[in-house]
Amino acid sequence: DGGITQSPKYLFRKEGQNVTLSCEQNLNHDAMYWYRQDPGQGLRLIYYSQIVNDFQKGDIAEGYSVSREKKESFPLTVTSAQKNPTAFYLCASSETRTGRIGDSPLHFGNGTRLTVT
Amino acid sequence: AQSVAQPEDQVNVAEGNPLTVKCTYSVSGNPYLFWYVQYPNRGLQFLLKYITGDNLVKGSYGFEAEFNKSQTSFHLKKPSALVSDSALYFCAVRDRRAGANNLFFGTGTRLTVIP
Numbered sequence: 001d002g003g004i005t006q007s008p009k010y011l012f013r014k015e016g017q018n019v020t021l022s023c024e025q026n027l028n029h030d031a032m033y034w035y036r037q038d039p040g041q042g043l044r045l046i047y048y049s050q051i052v053n054d055f056q057k058g059d060i061a062e063g064y065s066v067s068r069e070k071k072e073s074f075p076l077t078v079t080s081a082q083k084n085p086t087a088f089y090l091c092a093s094s095e096t097r098t099g100r101i102g103d104s105p106l107h108f109g110n111g112t113r114l115t116v117t
Numbered sequence: 118a119q120s121v122a123q124p125e126d127q128v129n130v131a132e133g134n135p136l137t138v139k140c141t142y143s144v145s146g147n148p149y150l151f152w153y154v155q156y157p158n159r160g161l162q163f164l165l166k167y168i169t170g171d172n173l174v175k176g177s178y179g180f181e182a183e184f185n186k187s188q189t190s191f192h193l194k195k196p197s198a199l200v201s202d203s204a205l206y207f208c209a210v211r212d213r214r215a216g217a218n219n220l221f222f223g224t225g226t227r228l229t230v231i232p
Contacts, residue, residue: 042224102148103168108160
């Protein structure tokens with residue numbers, strides 16, 4: 001079955017450490033996204049990538065970094081500069097047509113819950 | 118600026134009764150509109166979308182949504198609620214204009230269907 005795999009499901013880190021969240025998709029989608037979900041705040045976009053080797057900052061990119069070296073993979077690093085990293089992180093992908101996302105829905109992974117103490 | 122409002126944090130409905138989850142939006146022009154559902158500790162699942170044409174859109178699991186341009190609303194509905202419909206529901210909007218790729222989400226509405 002095609003889908004998006006996020007690993008690990010739960011992640012615990014000490015404050016001051018960088019941590020990388022994995023996201024892999026086998027849907028052959030060009031576009032991939034990282035969202036952060038906090039209670040009562042909905043989903044906020046961290047980074048997105050429409051094509052390999054290219055990515056754009058979202059609304060809350062500070063303290064995060066990404067890479068897109070392969071179409072299937074879009075790892076997110078939460079750096080020590082992120083002030084409040086404890087959250088539920090969701091990776092998603094979507095089709096593009098002529099380089100535009102348009103009405104394509106997002107397909108989501110099952111998330112990684114990061115706890116930093 | 119684009120924004121999505123879900124005015125109710127919580128909606129309770131008895132099993133078998135009709136349900137409505139409200140969504141209003143603010144965006145230039147005609148947006149693409151989406152509904153997603155999230156079960157505990159899972160990602161979001163796509164339910165339905167409005168592109169153009171008929172204002173009543175049918176989606177997965179018996180859900181439908183009504184687009185109202187004059188009221189800038191896109192309310193999610195179901196004629197008869199099931200206990201298994203209990204979940205967190207998100208409305209989302211994307212601008213149609215070229216270069217607009219971000220999907221803006223509302224803050225979510227928790228639906229509880231009471232047996």
